[in-house]
Amino acid sequence: MQLTRLKENLTIRRIVFIGFMGCGKTTISEEIQKYINEPLYNIDKIIQLQEQRTISDIFFHRGEKFFRDTEEKIISSLTMNSTGIIDCGGGAVEREVNMRHLGTWGEVFWLDCPLEIIQKRVENSDRPLLQNKGHKELKDFYLRRNQLYKKYSKHRIDSSREIQIIINNIMEILSKG
Ligand SMILES: Nc1ncnc2c1ncn2[C@@H]1O[C@H](COP(=O)(O)OP(=O)(O)OP(=O)(O)O)[C@@H](O)[C@H]1O
Ligand SMILES: O=C(O)C1=C[C@@H](O)[C@@H](O)[C@H](O)C1
Numbered sequence: 001m002q003l004t005r006l007k008e009n010l011t012i013r014r015i016v017f018i019g020f021m022g023c024g025k026t027t028i029s030e031e032i033q034k035y036i037n038e039p040l041y042n043i044d045k046i047i048q049l050q051e052q053r054t055i056s057d058i059f060f061h062r063g064e065k066f067f068r069d070t071e072e073k074i075i076s077s078l079t080m081n082s083t084g085i086i087d088c089g090g091g092a093v094e095r096e097v098n099m100r101h102l103g104t105w106g107e108v109f110w111l112d113c114p115l116e117i118i119q120k121r122v123e124n125s126d127r128p129l130l131q132n133k134g135h136k137e138l139k140d141f142y143l144r145r146n147q148l149y150k151k152y153s154k155h156r157i158d159s160s161r162e163i164q165i166i167i168n169n170i171m172e173i174l175s176k177g
């Protein structure tokens with residue numbers, strides 16, 4: 001597929017990525033941005049910049065509710081912008097209001113990846129919600145989240161594949177509209 005040619009013919013220019021931690025949202029958002037040349041908003045990065053703390057620190061010092069309130073405010077204000085790519089935190093789906101804003105604003109893509117692959121990808125990370133969870137608890141959490149990602153997305157993309165294959169798949173959808 002000729003990706004450079006697709007660039008000029010895109011019909012979708014408001015893109016939202018959701019999915020479980022480590023499914024590849026940031027990696028894929030950054031790659032897609034190279035092709036479509038729209039602003040990229042990484043909600044986790046915006047929160048960390050705004051609070052001048054890492055996500056782990058925010059969870060530890062201010063608690064999850066504070067994090068979710070901040071996340072909600074940022075999503076609400078970003079979805080007033082005209083076009084762009086929004087790389088959500090894995091938990092954006094926890095609040096229905098977020099998904100109402102995001103779903104009305106843009107095209108929501110769920111990057112779906114098996115837990116076993118995700119675990120390998122995020123082995124050495126400090127994502128707070130992945131700490132201290134036993135295997136069953138993590139699996140239940142993953143399955144519960146997947147129901148939400150499914151409910152709120154328009155497109156399910158298998159993100160266990162090679163990055164370039166995923167990009168081709170998404171670009172094809174973006175060009176068809
Ligand atoms: N398709 C892929 N194939 C192989 N490795 C990948 C792929 N996509 C992402 N990765 C790797 O997996 C790790 C997690 O990816 P990434 O940070 O993009 O996930 P994320 O969904 O943004 O996670 P979070 O929700 O925690 O922000 C990174 O080390 C990244 O390089
Ligand atoms: O899945 C989640 O709830 C989270 C995912 C990360 O992207 C961060 O937004 C934070 O660690 C919470």
Ligand SMILES: [Mg+2]
Nearest residue numbers: 025026027044
């Ligand atoms: Mg990310």
